[in-house]
Amino acid sequence: MVEKKNNAQRLYALNPAAWDHGLAPGLALADARARLPQLRVADADRRADRELLLVLAAHCELYTPLTALDEPHGLVLDVTGCAHLFGGEAGLLSVALHDMAALGFSARAALAPTPDGARALARFSPDGVFSPAEAAEAVARLPLAALEVEEDSLRALSRAGLKTIGDLASRPSRAFAARFGADFPRKIECLLGREDLRITPLRPPPDCMVERHFAEPLEQSDSIEAVLSDLIQEAKTFLERRGQGGRLFEASFFRADGVVRRLSVETLRPTRDPKILVRLFHEKLESLADPLDPGFGFDALRLAVPRVENFESAQGDFVALEAREAEQELSELLDRLTTRFGRARVLRFMQGDAHEPERESLAVPVAAAVAETWSSPPDGEPPARPLTLFDPPQPVDVVALAPDSPPARFRWRRKMHEILRAEGPERIAPDWSVFGMREPARDYYRVEDVEGRRFWLFRRGLYESDDQPRWFLHGLFA
Amino acid sequence: MHAINAWRGGGAPCAKDLAALRLALARIEARRDGGSQMASREHFSLGAPEVDAVLGGGLNRACLHEVLAPRGADWSAAAGFGLALALRAASGRPVLWARQDFLESETGRLNGVGLVEFGVDPAALSLVRGRDAEAVLRAGVDAARCKSLGVALIEIFGAPRALDLTATLRLARSAESSGVTLFLLRICVGEMTRAPPSAAVSRWRARAQNSQALLANAPGAPRFSVTLLRHRGGAADRSWRLEWQRDRGFFCETAETRHAALSGSFPALPADGALALPSGQRRAG
Numbered sequence: 001m002v003e004k005k006n007n008a009q010r011l012y013a014l015n016p017a018a019w020d021h022g023l024a025p026g027l028a029l030a031d032a033r034a035r036l037p038q039l040r041v042a043d044a045d046r047r048a049d050r051e052l053l054l055v056l057a058a059h060c061e062l063y064t065p066l067t068a069l070d071e072p073h074g075l076v077l078d079v080t081g082c083a084h085l086f087g088g089e090a091g092l093l094s095v096a097l098h099d100m101a102a103l104g105f106s107a108r109a110a111l112a113p114t115p116d117g118a119r120a121l122a123r124f125s126p127d128g129v130f131s132p133a134e135a136a137e138a139v140a141r142l143p144l145a146a147l148e149v150e151e152d153s154l155r156a157l158s159r160a161g162l163k164t165i166g167d168l169a170s171r172p173s174r175a176f177a178a179r180f181g182a183d184f185p186r187k188i189e190c191l192l193g194r195e196d197l198r199i200t201p202l203r204p205p206p207d208c209m210v211e212r213h214f215a216e217p218l219e220q221s222d223s224i225e226a227v228l229s230d231l232i233q234e235a236k237t238f239l240e241r242r243g244q245g246g247r248l249f250e251a252s253f254f255r256a257d258g259v260v261r262r263l264s265v266e267t268l269r270p271t272r273d274p275k276i277l278v279r280l281f282h283e284k285l286e287s288l289a290d291p292l293d294p295g296f297g298f299d300a301l302r303l304a305v306p307r308v309e310n311f312e313s314a315q316g317d318f319v320a321l322e323a324r325e326a327e328q329e330l331s332e333l334l335d336r337l338t339t340r341f342g343r344a345r346v347l348r349f350m351q352g353d354a355h356e357p358e359r360e361s362l363a364v365p366v367a368a369a370v371a372e373t374w375s376s377p378p379d380g381e382p383p384a385r386p387l388t389l390f391d392p393p394q395p396v397d398v399v400a401l402a403p404d405s406p407p408a409r410f411r412w413r414r415k416m417h418e419i420l421r422a423e424g425p426e427r428i429a430p431d432w433s434v435f436g437m438r439e440p441a442r443d444y445y446r447v448e449d450v451e452g453r454r455f456w457l458f459r460r461g462l463y464e465s466d467d468q469p470r471w472f473l474h475g476l477f478a
Numbered sequence: 479m480h481a482i483n484a485w486r487g488g489g490a491p492c493a494k495d496l497a498a499l500r501l502a503l504a505r506i507e508a509r510r511d512g513g514s515q516m517a518s519r520e521h522f523s524l525g526a527p528e529v530d531a532v533l534g535g536g537l538n539r540a541c542l543h544e545v546l547a548p549r550g551a552d553w554s555a556a557a558g559f560g561l562a563l564a565l566r567a568a569s570g571r572p573v574l575w576a577r578q579d580f581l582e583s584e585t586g587r588l589n590g591v592g593l594v595e596f597g598v599d600p601a602a603l604s605l606v607r608g609r610d611a612e613a614v615l616r617a618g619v620d621a622a623r624c625k626s627l628g629v630a631l632i633e634i635f636g637a638p639r640a641l642d643l644t645a646t647l648r649l650a651r652s653a654e655s656s657g658v659t660l661f662l663l664r665i666c667v668g669e670m671t672r673a674p675p676s677a678a679v680s681r682w683r684a685r686a687q688n689s690q691a692l693l694a695n696a697p698g699a700p701r702f703s704v705t706l707l708r709h710r711g712g713a714a715d716r717s718w719r720l721e722w723q724r725d726r727g728f729f730c731e732t733a734e735t736r737h738a739a740l741s742g743s744f745p746a747l748p749a750d751g752a753l754a755l756p757s758g759q760r761r762a763g
Binding site for chain 2: 325326327328329330332333334336337340341344345346347348349350351352357360361362363366371372373374376377379380382383384385386387388389390391415420421422423446447448450451452453454475476477478
């Protein structure tokens with residue numbers, strides 16, 4: 001693998017055979033070719049690397065929900081409280097290494113009290129589990145390269161006769177800070193486990209999580225759904241104990257080949273009713289554009305509830321109860337439709353914070369909508385805004401009797417409309433901070449043609465300006 | 479009583495007394511409380527006494543009703559009439575509008591402010607966008623089963639295969655058991671007199687209608703020219719011109735007048751029985 005760095009093609013990653021020939025990353029491609037003419041190279045693709053790493057990270061969620069990338073080619077897992085599920089820390093480590101080997105990766109791993117310590121140990125010492133005392137000792141024995149600082153600093157340190165991390169640790173940190181920057185002593189502290197930095201997981205851990213691991217990969221879709229409904233039942237018990245309900249439920253399907261598929265279901269109000277959730281997940285599975293492909297089967301199924309809210313238990317008088325039940329039923333309907341069609345297809349209207357017709361109101365997913373009161377239109381006036389808006393506005397040919405008079409007739413969709421009544425102009429200037437200074441103002445006219453159809457036309461630009469103004473149809477009135 | 483006398487004075491045969499009485503009652507009701515209290519559990523009225531009398535008090539709730547737009551250009555009239563009917567039927571309960579994606583390019587997308595201007599409370603309206611007619615119908619069936627919904631508007635373009643008699647029957651039956659009133663807006667069903675078969679209780683055709691000009695010849699409140707093509711167990715093939723009174727939330731019938739009133743105030747609900755058009759005037763459009 002090569003990539004371009006400092007204006008030269010340089011080696012980025014190598015296979016074992018190339019390492020054996022004495023090549024190393026960072027070497028210029030020309031030099032490498034001189035040494036090894038039969039070298040085969042390909043361009044490095046960091047994005048693909050990262051994506052692969054993300055897939056692996058998703059797979060690693062089998063072991064713990066707290067996974068993070070340790071780029072360019074590492075993963076950090078926080079397995080606090082998870083190891084006992086795999087027969088202890090050593091068991092977890094061997095399961096993880098075995099899985100990685102099965103997926104075709106060669107991996108090295110170390111389990112240590114701190115993320116930095118674990119990283120250094122995984123890279124520069126044999127695989128294993130390190131207790132706090134062992135870790136400090138093992139890290140102290142590591143070569144300086146484990147610091148992963150720049151070449152120059154390393155050279156300076158080795159010239160001073162320092163060879164291991166332990167050598168550094170026994171010296172006063174002030175000297176290092178003066179020579180290599182304030183970060184340097186901290187790095188040592190982190191490696192030795194004296195300073196403990198938590199990892200930032202890729203995805204925040206959910207409040208509630210239940211899962212099933214299978215001895216044999218699961219393939220049948222009805223048994224998958226059966227397991228899912230078991231998990232939902234379990235999650236319900238958990239939520240019930242805490243007096244909570246979930247707003248977002250996420251099912252993760254861990255496929256035997258390491259790919260993880262996630263499906264999520266959102267509800268408008270906190271829910272824990274297994275019947276509703278089973279139905280929603282069923283709806284989701286039915287409506288998938290690319291169906292759940294079990295491949296060689298699923299190793300594990302997990303149901304997480306990333307968003308929980310307090311569940312208000314129904315109380316109050318009879319009328320309130322009835323109203324609440326009605327509301328409940330409606331939100332169930334909307335949840336079901338959202339699950340089937342997607343968030344962007346079940347909408348509610350919200351007021352927009354702008355005066356341009358396009359942004360005056362917004363259609364937002366029902367889950368994101370907030371109740372608000374709209375001011376009612378003035379009494380005795382006909383509707384001032386059309387029922388629909390065209391996006392983008394439709395260009396029309398307009399004949400107006402005088403430059404600034406309302407249109408007399410216009411042609412839209414190859415049909416001529418003779419205008420009988422008109423009202424306008426209503427001048428609406430676009431917000432310069434959004435549309436820029438150059439966007440001309442619009443003059444809107446409410447018009448009605450001889451057949452009784454009502455339209456909303458506008459003229460973009462003024463007659464006095466240089467460009468010829470153009471007319472558009474923006475909406476239809478009832 | 480005044481109204482009945484006027485009717486008789488107009489030379490109506492006695493056999494129509496019952497209808498006349500109904501009409502009179504409807505009109506008195508309308509005058510007393512603005513027509514808004516006429517909503518019962520089974521019926522909802524349109525608010526225009528003449529129409530309500532023909533319908534026998536109003537349209538049934540928990541049923542399927544159809545509003546047809548013969549051409550795409552009639553969409554705005556059909557949607558406006560359908561939406562206004564839906565508002566009458568919902569009387570404050572939640573409304574769901576299921577639309578086909580294709581219609582967004584044909585008619586534009588629904589505009590929240592425009593809906594408010596028409597008299598809709600956006601907080602009570604949910605919009606579902608379906609990729610095709612099947613999706614919209616599925617959403618409609620789901621909505622029809624939801625008891626806490628007041629009205630579902632199902633908007634379908636043309637006559638897709640999915641929307642056959644069975645589909646409308648399914649909708650109608652779901653509506654019956656849940657109490658949701660369903661409106662099927664069918665756009666571009668052609669100028670055919672025999673619209674596709676359906677289980678709808680009433681079928682309307684809506685066309686655009688010139689509004690009453692306001693000051694300076696400005697377009698007035700929305701008006702529709704509607705035809706009742708079919709009404710189960712009742713009269714059919716009647717036409718009216720109706721104006722949607724947003725502020726009062728009901729329809730009223732318009733008598734075409736050449737002399738435009740100066741403002742969109744309450745249009746004449748003739749108390750003296752002047753129901754027919756003034757002679758010598760021709761309806762335009």
